[in-house]
Amino acid sequence: MTAVLRKDSVGILLRNSSNLCKSRVPFSTSFHHLYSISTEKKPKINPAVYDFLFQQHNFSPEAAAEAASVITRLRNREKSDSLFSFLEKNDFSSSHLEKIVKYKPSFISIDLEKSVKPKIKIFQELGLSNSDIADLFAGNASVFYRSTDKRVIPALSKLRGLLGSNASVVNLLMKSGRFLIRDLDKTMVPNIEFLRSRGVPMEQIITSMHCFSRFLLHKPEHVRRSAGKAEGLGARRGSRMYIHAVRVVASMSDEVWELKLQAFRSLGFADADIFNAFSKYPQAFAVSVRKMREVADVLVSTGKYDVVSVVAYPLCLASSIEMRFRPRLQVLAALEDRMLITKWPSLPTLCKLSDVIFFERYVEPYMDEVGHLFLAKGLISC
Template identity: 45%
Template sequence: MPAVLAASLEKTIKPKFKIFQDMGFSAEDIAEIISNDPENLHRSADSRLRPSLLVLKRLLGSSAEVTKVLKISGWYLSRDLEKSVVPNVEYLKSCGVGMEQIIKNMYKFPRFLVYSPKNMISSVKIVDEMGTCRSSRLFIHAVQVVGSMSNETWELKLRHFRNLGFLEDDILKMFQKAPRVFSASQTKISKVVEVLLATGKYDLSSIVNSPVSFTCSVEKKIIPRMQVLGILESKNWIGKWPSLSTITKIADSKFVEKFVHPYLYEVGEVYMANSALNIKKYEN
């Protein structure tokens, strides 16, 4: 922002730094916050910066925590937080969500709390209709996922699951178990279903019971593992394929230890060529 060089040091620049200093921010933190979003030097000190910083400090408890948020999302200081973040936090608390969970989501999904309060209420209504219990630790994640989409996008996502053969109860069950999978693109969802059904070992009910499959990399995780298991079965080295839940949740190191390393010369090259894991470190 080269326009900063033309700004008045005494009237524009120093007052902004003083606000941060007066609220306990270190010189290093101030430098990083402003470097991340130089617009802060042109925002009104009294009508925007100070009120926003006070709201954040009240919610988060300390300048250190405020700094963590602003390093991720400096644009928090561009919003009227009293009209977005504050009512959203209070509404989520009224739904039974604890402040600790709210703050964690603020770090991971910073735009979540600046949704319009109307959008937040609408998202909670949809999540309630999907059957997610408000006392569940997944409730806030479900609200964030729904709120990140327009109503039209949400409906298209649901229709896509239906078109792939999932029943309404299947969709509800997957959403309740793993709401974040609904953030996956339609292309990704279709590819996961295609690859898993093509094995002949898993069906739609398997996916419903293990919806986390939709969060896995098709190319680097699902396909290499399916290939390895296919080879092992063709040579009668496994009697039964592991459940889809095992396949999608087991760590790379554990998968290699159980299904690759004992048959390294037969499947090692296939797995190493296609997966994200370098299995050479497992060779003796």
């Protein structure tokens, strides 16, 4: 049997796929019915707020009831209606508004002219589409409560200066709006200066902004303390791994860090191994204790890899079991059973190979012999 497969879909071909389905339970939309569905004690719900959200602005009964149990009164229905209508015209869906009101119930009475319109206009001029603006604010409702002139505009100016273009700023903000909420002069700016003083290139810092925004927004004293701890564990200033080492330490409390070290020891790591692993692969220390043990169990159960292999390449602990290890291990076991391979790849190779290269090396040459097996197991599809 011969199969022609597109390489850009190999990642899908090598993994099982599943559909996550959501279902809605039928319910009455009657406000009074909301009270009769349970005999448990119910919070007091403001009928006017509930009616405004559910009847006029298409909130779900549950979201409207939750908000109406927190919002004690609707101060000015006309102003609130103007606010919601304006946002709806700018592509804010009911789910966007539900999320904002759930996080900030007081939003229902926020000043449209002073607090909302200026910010929407700024982001439209920056180049964001209305739907992107809605997504941004739904995930970062606190931005509405930050001063446009004292916080939002200066933050955008600093980000543009660092990243070089509006497009890059937009790209960053769509990943994390936290840069608009925190005071960058008290967090990001001193943290960048500190990291540069430790030999971290700006390119790495900008990558970290995109991938790990919380790190640069920590209090500077926390980042400095974490750097000292990382250096004590073997992180070297100026090395490519330095920023990762500091970030990983900064992400954990002292108690969690100790639990992590105990977990490494329980897997067979000596203290010297831990120091060596941390200096080379600090990202492995960001993995949860539970996942560390599950990965080690999966690998050792094959009989092809042992604890020594894991200790030698601890970055394997950061790889996905379902998306990387399990499908690849099934492929290799099937090939070995049919004597189509005599040697399994090393653990680093197993982890590092892209889906495309793994497919080309271990699947494509044997499609005629075992393609039906892979199809049956759902590892690939026609």
